[in-house]
Amino acid sequence: MDKADKAPTLDDVATLAGxxxxxxxxxxxxxxxxxxATAERIAKAIKEIGYIPNLLAGGLASSRSRQxxxxxxxxxxxxxxxxxxxxxxxxxxxxxxxxxxxxxxxAERTAKLIMAALSRRVDAIISTGLLTPEIExxxxxxxxxxxxxxxxxxxxxDIAIGFSHREVGRDIARFxxxxxxxxxxxxxxxxxxxxxxxxxxxAEWQASGGEVPTEDxxxxxxxxxxxxxxxxxxxxxxxxxxxxxxxSDHLAQGIxxxxxxxxxxxxxxxxxxxxxxxxxxxxxxxxITTVDIDGARIAREAIAAIDRADSGNRIVxxxxxxxxxxxx
Amino acid sequence: MDKADKAPTLDDVATLAGxxxxxxxxxxxxxxxxxxATAERIAKAIKEIGYIPNLLAGGLASSRSRQxxxxxxxxxxxxxxxxxxxxxxxxxxxxxxxxxxxxxxxAERTAKLIMAALSRRVDAIISTGLLTPEIExxxxxxxxxxxxxxxxxxxxxDIAIGFSHREVGRDIARFxxxxxxxxxxxxxxxxxxxxxxxxxxxAEWQASGGEVPTEDxxxxxxxxxxxxxxxxxxxxxxxxxxxxxxxSDHLAQGIxxxxxxxxxxxxxxxxxxxxxxxxxxxxxxxxITTVDIDGARIAREAIAAIDRADSGNRIVxxxxxxxxxxxx
DNA sequence: CGGGATCATGCAAGCGCTTGGAATGTCGTC
DNA sequence: GACGACATTCCAAGCGCTTGCATGATCCCG
Numbered sequence: 001m002d003k004a005d006k007a008p009t010l011d012d013v014a015t016l017a018g019x020x021x022x023x024x025x026x027x028x029x030x031x032x033x034x035x036x037a038t039a040e041r042i043a044k045a046i047k048e049i050g051y052i053p054n055l056l057a058g059g060l061a062s063s064r065s066r067q068x069x070x071x072x073x074x075x076x077x078x079x080x081x082x083x084x085x086x087x088x089x090x091x092x093x094x095x096x097x098x099x100x101x102x103x104x105x106x107a108e109r110t111a112k113l114i115m116a117a118l119s120r121r122v123d124a125i126i127s128t129g130l131l132t133p134e135i136e137x138x139x140x141x142x143x144x145x146x147x148x149x150x151x152x153x154x155x156x157x158d159i160a161i162g163f164s165h166r167e168v169g170r171d172i173a174r175f176x177x178x179x180x181x182x183x184x185x186x187x188x189x190x191x192x193x194x195x196x197x198x199x200x201x202x203a204e205w206q207a208s209g210g211e212v213p214t215e216d217x218x219x220x221x222x223x224x225x226x227x228x229x230x231x232x233x234x235x236x237x238x239x240x241x242x243x244x245x246x247x248s249d250h251l252a253q254g255i256x257x258x259x260x261x262x263x264x265x266x267x268x269x270x271x272x273x274x275x276x277x278x279x280x281x282x283x284x285x286x287x288i289t290t291v292d293i294d295g296a297r298i299a300r301e302a303i304a305a306i307d308r309a310d311s312g313n314r315i316v317x318x319x320x321x322x323x324x325x326x327x328x
Numbered sequence: 329m330d331k332a333d334k335a336p337t338l339d340d341v342a343t344l345a346g347x348x349x350x351x352x353x354x355x356x357x358x359x360x361x362x363x364x365a366t367a368e369r370i371a372k373a374i375k376e377i378g379y380i381p382n383l384l385a386g387g388l389a390s391s392r393s394r395q396x397x398x399x400x401x402x403x404x405x406x407x408x409x410x411x412x413x414x415x416x417x418x419x420x421x422x423x424x425x426x427x428x429x430x431x432x433x434x435a436e437r438t439a440k441l442i443m444a445a446l447s448r449r450v451d452a453i454i455s456t457g458l459l460t461p462e463i464e465x466x467x468x469x470x471x472x473x474x475x476x477x478x479x480x481x482x483x484x485x486d487i488a489i490g491f492s493h494r495e496v497g498r499d500i501a502r503f504x505x506x507x508x509x510x511x512x513x514x515x516x517x518x519x520x521x522x523x524x525x526x527x528x529x530x531a532e533w534q535a536s537g538g539e540v541p542t543e544d545x546x547x548x549x550x551x552x553x554x555x556x557x558x559x560x561x562x563x564x565x566x567x568x569x570x571x572x573x574x575x576s577d578h579l580a581q582g583i584x585x586x587x588x589x590x591x592x593x594x595x596x597x598x599x600x601x602x603x604x605x606x607x608x609x610x611x612x613x614x615x616i617t618t619v620d621i622d623g624a625r626i627a628r629e630a631i632a633a634i635d636r637a638d639s640g641n642r643i644v645x646x647x648x649x650x651x652x653x654x655x656x
Numbered sequence: 657c658g659g660g661a662t663c664a665t666g667c668a669a670g671c672g673c674t675t676g677g678a679a680t681g682t683c684g685t686c
Numbered sequence: 687g688a689c690g691a692c693a694t695t696c697c698a699a700g701c702g703c704t705t706g707c708a709t710g711a712t713c714c715c716g
Contacts, residue, residue, distance in 0.1 A: 056387045056393060097427050097444050099427055223607060224608040254611065279404070283552055
């Protein structure tokens with residue numbers, strides 16, 4: 001307990017409680033198998049010497065590290081925050097800790113983080129990231145639980161929980177069509193998923209007789225601040241769009257601010273649609289029409305998948321929901 | 329390498345390379361001590377059998393886990409994101425992984441996360457959190473590196489890296505004074521730090537002859553969406569404020585949107601000042617006057633502090649900078 | 657050419673915990 | 687009172703790696 005001597009171990013507790021260390025270990029991991037009286041003595045001993053289990057040793061011995069790695073591109077203005085927050089909450093409650101990895105849009109960075117996770121023998125890797133072929137290969141061969149979230153790959157490595165980004169794009173196109181918009185302008189963010197939404201949108205838009213929409217793109221994370229440039233660029237277009245399809249709600253918010261600053265009314269002069277249903281979307285003036293993803297649900301499904309036998313569903317489609325509000 | 333057989337170990341590598349496992353271990357941890365030829369053989373062997381070190385075992389044996397715990401209240405709209413991002417970037421480059429803990433405003437949750445970190449024998453805990461007296465005690469007695477960031481406690485447990493929130497409050501008061509504002513309204517977020525800024529502001533404001541400002545508070549995280557309610561409440565005040573002092577840039581942004589929606593010009597009819605210099609602050613219309621904190625610097629100092637001998641500075645004041653822009 | 661330095665490697669004792677199987681104790685039953 | 691069925695507890699062999707110390711090998715210089 002003192003700075004001087006070393007941390008108390010299981011054995012110390014065992015000695016104090018007059019039992020073997022095996023019993024203390026069992027008390028810690030499955031309290032119900034030790035006799036009540038013994039349990040009390042052990043509990044007392046633990047408190048008395050201030051024992052803190054060593055999960056490194058525990059993990060080594062049991063080969064379950066009680067740690068999962070969560071890989072996302074960024075923290076700021078990120079659409080994944082809700083997922084991560086729910087996930088973190090539930091995992092911590094279950095005694096599992098979260099290793100955070102920020103991948104950016106780089107497959108190399110992702111690879112490095114995955115190797116780190118593997119080195120720590122995590123119980124699962126939950127990833128939104130881009131994979132190099134080598135890593136994908138490695139993952140397929142390894143037996144680690146690998147959960148891809150926020151997307152639905154054709155051939156998931158292990159388990160996938162998400163929704164179809166193409167469908168999102170299509171639904172947005174249909175929605176805008178029924179609302180009577182004619183000239184959409186797309187502002188995509190970097191990344192595979194955003195590209196799929198874009199493709200879905202363009203395909204559907206053209207299929208229903210629209211002309212090829214104008215486009216722009218912004219770096220990730222797709223944030224408020226990109227709007228100024230993107231809006232300026234848009235104004236240089238020959239024909240002014242009547243609706244802009246944004247890669248995120250933050251970006252949509254930025255476009256609204258810029259439009260209003262330029263004296264345009266939203267949605268009358270320029271409509272805007274976002275993606276993600278960030279909390280601000282419902283609070284903006286005007287409120288932002290967007291697509292809601294149930295991030296908390298993704299988190300729950302991911303956690304449930306961690307110790308699921310291989311037999312379970314390998315693909316979980318959580319769907320999405322277009323929320324029509326004021327901005328489009 | 330196959331799903332069937334178990335993961336290769338150091339010994340497997342050693343056997344293949346024709347050396348002892350000790351040598352392989354040395355190759356991995358301090359490559360320069362092994363002979364060049366041996367190193368090459370080992371490298372080849374590692375690649376050949378696809379060896380992935382087991383850091384649980386390594387950590388147990390060396391009692392350095394190469395893992396640090398980072399504790400913040402929230403992810404969304406969080407002022408700490410920049411710090412976390414920089415930190416994560418640098419740590420990962422150094423082979424250290426980040427355990428993320430979301431504390432909320434609860435000291436109990438923080439306590440639980442700290443225990444979890446201790447169980448994993450982290451090399452350091454970097455925290456923005458609130459501590460219970462028991463945990464503070466435990467931490468003082470334990471020898472774990474404990475780095476408090478974004479604040480400067482009078483008597484830090486181990487190391488503190490931050491700035492004076494009172495001073496921030498004071499500076500804001502002085503600034504608004506020189507700009508000629510008369511009736512500030514404060515919207516604080518929950519938490520000790522926000523309260524200190526508020527106190528600093530009020531003290532200075534009154535010291536310079538102002539009357540007690542009106543006040544409101546919002547829950548954490550202090551986000552855009554709180555603005556609608558807070559603004560509505562503010563309009564019910566007997567005397568309409570001429571400037572609102574916000575707990576965060578996101579909140580400030582929200583107030584600006586609400587004010588403009590209500591037909592007020594910012595800053596002519598109502599000025600707004602934020603805190604944190606989020607990226608949106610410089611991009612909003614109008615751009616937001618705020619206080620800049622160098623989050624990346626905090627991250628760097630924190631990392632530097634991880635293996636600093638006890639003799640170093642126990643308190644690092646990184647200061648802050650009021651950035652006058654258009655909104656106030 | 658000898659002797660101490662220096663370099664590279666091996667030996668083996670842990671690090672603190674888990675867990676299968678054995679051992680002991682306790683009941684209820686006939 | 688013996689016996690099988692449980693309920694508890696213990697023994698001891700790891701889990702995969704690190705590291706102090708010892709051992710050879712190599713080298714430099716007088």
